[in-house]
Amino acid sequence: MVKYFGxxxxxxxxxxxxxxxxxxxxxxxxxxxNIRTTVPLNVMAAxxxxxxxxxxxxxxxxGKHFWCxxxxxxxxxTVGERMSTxxxxxxxxxxxxxxxxxxxxxxWYRAI
Numbered sequence: 001m002v003k004y005f006g007x008x009x010x011x012x013x014x015x016x017x018x019x020x021x022x023x024x025x026x027x028x029x030x031x032x033x034n035i036r037t038t039v040p041l042n043v044m045a046a047x048x049x050x051x052x053x054x055x056x057x058x059x060x061x062x063g064k065h066f067w068c069x070x071x072x073x074x075x076x077x078t079v080g081e082r083m084s085t086x087x088x089x090x091x092x093x094x095x096x097x098x099x100x101x102x103x104x105x106x107x108w109y110r111a112i
Contacts, residue, residue, distance in 0.1 A: 001075070002073060002075040002111040003075075003108045003110055004054075004068050004072070004108070004109050005072040005106055005108050006053070006072075006093075006107075007068065007096065007100055007106055007107075008060070008066045008067075008109065009055075009067040009068060009069060010039055010066060014036060014040075016034045017039050017101075018038075021042060037105055040055045041055075043100055044069060046101035047095040047098070048092075049069075049092060051082070052082060053070060053071050053096070054069075054070050055068070056082075056111060057111070057112050058070075059109065059111075060109065061110075068109050069100070071087070071092065071096065071106070073085060073111075
């Protein structure tokens, strides 16, 4: 079972962050898909983690599916994806936390 270390993203957060960044509200499923791909990239770039963070689908312990901006993975095969198997230095994930406007800590989440 592969796990990712990072911050969970909800659809509501994505759409609100898109509005905050100046994107128009999503009107179609295609608009929502575009928001789902571009907003996390903008946030990762702003936090300075774009070179090694990845957007991954995850599942919470309660079985709900979300997206996650992942900073590390517990599977050594992901080294080919340039993902570390160790959690990053605190300064790195604090920068992402600030860029995302999150209050809580990062967590390990199960991959889908």
